[in-house]
Amino acid sequence: MSQSGIDEQSRKTTSLPIDSRQAGPSLHDGITVTFAGGLPGFDHLRQFVIEPFAGDLAPFCRLRATEVSGIEFIVVPPGVLFPEYVVVVDDDTVDRLQLEDDDAVVLTIVTLAEDGRSPTANLLGPIVVNRRTKTAAQVVLTGSDYGVAVPLVSAA
Numbered sequence: 001m002s003q004s005g006i007d008e009q010s011r012k013t014t015s016l017p018i019d020s021r022q023a024g025p026s027l028h029d030g031i032t033v034t035f036a037g038g039l040p041g042f043d044h045l046r047q048f049v050i051e052p053f054a055g056d057l058a059p060f061c062r063l064r065a066t067e068v069s070g071i072e073f074i075v076v077p078p079g080v081l082f083p084e085y086v087v088v089v090d091d092d093t094v095d096r097l098q099l100e101d102d103d104a105v106v107l108t109i110v111t112l113a114e115d116g117r118s119p120t121a122n123l124l125g126p127i128v129v130n131r132r133t134k135t136a137a138q139v140v141l142t143g144s145d146y147g148v149a150v151p152l153v154s155a156a
Contacts, residue, residue, distance in 0.1 A: 030049055030050060030051045030052065031050050031134060032047060032048070032049050032050075033047075033050060033129055034046055034047055035047075035048065035138070036135065039138055040138060042071065044067075045065045045068060046067070047065070047066040047067055048063050048064060049062075050062070050063055050075070050107070059076055059080050060074055061074070061107070062074060063107070063109075073109050073110075074110040074111075074112065075108060075109055075127065076108060076110055077106060077107060077108075078107070081121065081152055082121070085123060087126055087139075087141065088141065088144075089139050093137060096137065097130045097133070097135050097137060098130060098132075098135065099128075099130055100132075103131055103132045104128055104129070104130065104131075105128070105129040105131050106127070106128055107126065107127040108121045108122055108126050108127070109121070109122045109125070109127065109138075110122075110152070117151075118151040120148075120149040120150055120151055121149075121150050121152060122148045122150075123141075123144075123147060123150050124140060124144060125141070125148060126139060126141070127139075
């Protein structure tokens with residue numbers, strides 16, 4: 001037993017069969033996804049549209065709230081920039097999102113610095129989308145060494 005009283009053997013995780021380099025089918029048209037619990041800091045917002053950028057900005061996308069104007073994030077399939085990136089989520093997330101086989105698509109939030117520093121990606125808290133049910137959640141990869149502000153230029 002760990003100090004928290006949780007038997008570490010009983011805490012199971014599931015490695016999702018995710019190709020984190022692509023965003024999945026139908027994304028080129030934009031899809032609406034539902035975050036049942038909202039996004040951290042935006043718990044009241046549930047519906048977001050994933051809108052791909054065209055041309056030189058592909059594969060980056062805009063994750064735009066539909067309930068309130070002006071709330072949007074830049075996201076990208078992380079495997080495009082970080083080919084070794086692996087997502088392991090717990091069974092609760094798999095059940096909550098009803099993930100099966102190749103349902104999962106992973107996106108990471110990109111932060112643009114106003115002071116000219118390199119943009120960063122939140123690899124510790126990816127967004128997992130079920131492309132079949134259009135449900136999504138931002139998950140925290142517990143026990144991971146990934147950071148919340150990983151510079152994009154170091155991945156190139």
